[in-house]
Amino acid sequence: MRWTSLATLVAPAQAALRFGCSTVSIQRLDPVVEPGSIPSAHLHQIVGGNAFNASMNGDIGNQGTCTTAYWTAVMFFKHENGSYKKVPIMPNAALPNGINGGMTVYYTQKDFNNNGNQKITAFKPGFRMTVGSPTTSSLDQAKGHAGLRFVCLSDKNTRFPELPDFPTKPCKGGIMTVHHFPSCWDGKNLDSPDHQSHMYSTTKEAFAEAGPCPSTHPVRMPQLAYETLWDTAQFANMWPKDGKNPFVLSFGDEHGYGTHADYMFGWKGDSLQKAMDDKCMFNACENGKPLKSQNVAAMNACAAKKTVTENIDGWMDKLPGMNM
Template sequence: MHWKGLLTAAAFGPAAQAATMLRFSCSQLVVERLDPLVNPGQVPSPHLHQIVGGNGFNATMDSDAADLATVASCTTCTPAEDFSNYWTAVMFFKARNGTYHRVATKGNPLGFTAATGGQTVYYLSPGSQGSNVGGSGNAKVTAFRPGFRMTVGDPSFRSAAEIKKYPQLTYTCLQTSTTRGGETTNFPKAACKVGIMVNIRFPTCWDGKNVDSPDHQSHVAYPTGSGTSAGCPSTHPVRIPQVFYETIWDTSPFNDKALWPADGSQPFVWSFGDATGYGTHGDYVFGWKGDALQRAFDANCNSDLMGNNVNCPTLKTQTIQQGNQCSKKVTVRENLDGWMTTLPGGMTV
């Protein structure tokens, strides 16, 4: 997203938006080693994740049976009917002496400071503020079906050439809370005063048949073409919402260069052992109740870009403070605080 676009939207308000743009806070639900998509049933999974959303998250979430709206009893997200789960790997700081410290997330300073970590979640249609997929704002968008899930990115990637497959996975080095320029596909190389914002944008075209695929990616695709002429490929003809995460990792406690590697190289690593940043990835399992998400898109709902107002009368919402109260029993208990000699699970960098 570009700050110029945000300023324009804020100045003119929701009425100036021609398409759907839902933006809301999802506080942190749990941090643990579970991954029901890539490592279903495995307790613990190989690397650590941060999870937000409904408390129905578990080690096993079968696509044929999982309707999270009936499994979960609460959600950390502002829309009270959104029991979806959104998760990413966890960022660590690697000090000069070789020890690791987990980096915490924080609520987005643009309206969500009350959140206990987590991330900002967007649902976008073509033509909306922040949409990065092109196409006309008049394009019909079909909400996900129960059981739908997908991933984006590849944790094995370690090069700029590889990440070209996923150009919509980026980092923003926040020098101020309003920094939105200078996105990179690798970890920022300089200290970021406010933190590192990780941007994960999922594909927006669906094959119209499968709620999942063996690699959790083949049933979806990015549009082809550019600008308003961008459209879905014939293999994936159905427009779905663009799910977009902004996760702000509070790297400011680690900005002392005396702690950084002696050669001045950037010191952050992902929980799966990636020090380049090219392996960033995200996971998503749909869990909106009934037709709530479709109603929001049919109504062209638009959220405030500076606060926690979803601006969507058809949706039930809750406060950030209410979302903060939603919890899940920890399945994998391990010490994740303080300095560590190895990453959780013994992942190598």
């Protein structure tokens, strides 16, 4: 997916953007946390950028025909016999039909219903960050990560309640993972050693307005959020007899405590800043007002090069890269 701005439009309110990104690759690469490693420790599903590879540097907006990279850990179903199968991804109900897996991505300022009037500074070329950590190992720690949640779907429009760990019963419409990134920047660093310290989170639950930025991180950036819908319903008739949750993230987490996500900015030129200076919301930002968006066919045609070859489909004895 590659969006470019067609015009400079400045208004007192800021844009709220929502769009779908198709999957460009599912493989063990992580150019933020494990740059240069082929393969990385665990499997990721990647959307957005066909320049995605093990080592990404500089302005990636000029390195592919579709640009910004977004990625998360993959969800698996663990059968009672100990085997694993990758859970397919579904498009959000608000998006066009036919998108190849992927996720819904938001760039907002205030909340889900109002785009606010605060000045938003777009991410810069070379900017990257992560949210959450695969080392999170307790429910109390997971509860403390506001904005990292799961939703047990009745259907694709379900949004509540948000849970800090995996649902404990079959979900009729699947499971949605939600990743809200911090939106307060220190104004200096495009990255940090832990990929998080240059940002500060005042995020609240769901799409509630974030709190004010502290003096250490005074620059308000877009509130970035991912929604990924997993088609877990197809495994409902295989739910374990003991009632234990059968889903596991690709790094071996059977609770969901360590859910996390990565972001690497790659919008073309100043198109995101121009968009954030507009007053449009969601679908109204498309068709040149001020953004030109791709159709589903063009989106699905975007793919990243496969550099890690291993079995990730069908039933497998262990998770890719894991001894379990």
